[in-house]
Amino acid sequence: MAPKSDLSPFTITLLLLLIILFPFLSNATANEAHGKISSPVAFLQHLTGCRKGDNVKGINDLKKYLQKFGYLNYNNHIHYDDNDFDELLEEAVKTYQLNFHLKFTGTLDERTIIKMIMPRCGMPDIINGTTSMRAAKIQHQHPELHTAVHYTLPDGNYKWPPSKYHLTYGFLPGCPAGAMAPISQAFAIWGKSTHFKFSHNTKSAQNADLKISFHKRDHGDGDAFDGPGGQLAHAAYPTVGTLHYDAEETWSAGAKAGAVDYGSVGLHEIGHLLGLGHSSVEGAVMFPTVTEGVAYKNLHQDDIQGIKALYKV
Structure with a gap:
């Protein structure tokens, strides 16, 4: 004789429904997670607090982000393709922070991350290795001047005749x-x-x-x-x-x-x-x-x- 179950008919039905629905629920959860991972700037949220000397997965993506907008130019530097938070990256983060009126520490603090993940123009902030936000660069070099930042004219005399x-x-x-x-x-x-x-x-x-x-x-x-x-x-x-x-x-x-x-x-x-x-x-x-x-x-x-x-x- 088969052993008698202590489960009520309702509980058995509920368990059967969970077994049937589990693959669909799992797939929905995976898709949601995939959506977050596929966001082009989602990796930045995992780098909060990173600073020079750290080696964290995602720092290489940060390097590519800053290179895209003109803040980095490694020129086949030894750290170009790794996750090392090196001195060049620290300087690039400082320049970014200056251009966006953030405390220029070189550390990826929360305010810096928030600014980086905002929707933005795809054009570089810095053209041909020279900051196009020149006043911010001057203020970085001479903070005592309190120089006002303003419009920029990229090098190259780009204008209509x-x-x-x-x-x-x-x-x-x-x-x-x-x-x-x-x-x-x-x-x-x-x-x-x-x-x-x-x-x-x-x-x-x-x-x-x-x-x-x-x-x-x-x-x-x-x-x-x-x-x-x-x-x-x-x-x-x-x-x-x-x-x-x-x-x-x-x-x-x-x-x-x-x-x-x-x-x-x-x-x-x-x-x-x-x-x-x-x-x-x-x-x-x-x-x-x-x-x-x-x-x-x-x-x-x-x-x-x-x-x-x-x-x-």
């Missing part, structure tokens, strides 16, 4: 319909505050001076996007005229919680299209990071001063 102060723009196939009006408004805002005139080429976007398009990951320009939550967009300095948005981001027309405004990113990237680098003024359109749920409606005085200085108008 006087014959091209009237620029046309066009939206290439694949641009979301909801993006066109906010980006057009961004061009209008720049037009009101500068000597440039912008007009929408509705007949032939391919023949426009400035071409706006949306892409995913590797899109053939040598500067692949990294997926949701990382680099939002990038634009070429004059006179190339290309502006690429990351199609995998959550976009909105205007301020919306959990989304990034097409127009605000457009304002920033148009500044690059005209020749401006990043600004160290938090609140300026040309500041590298963008806050979700916020929409910029005007240029900052720092942006206007920068474009006037570049074109001497």
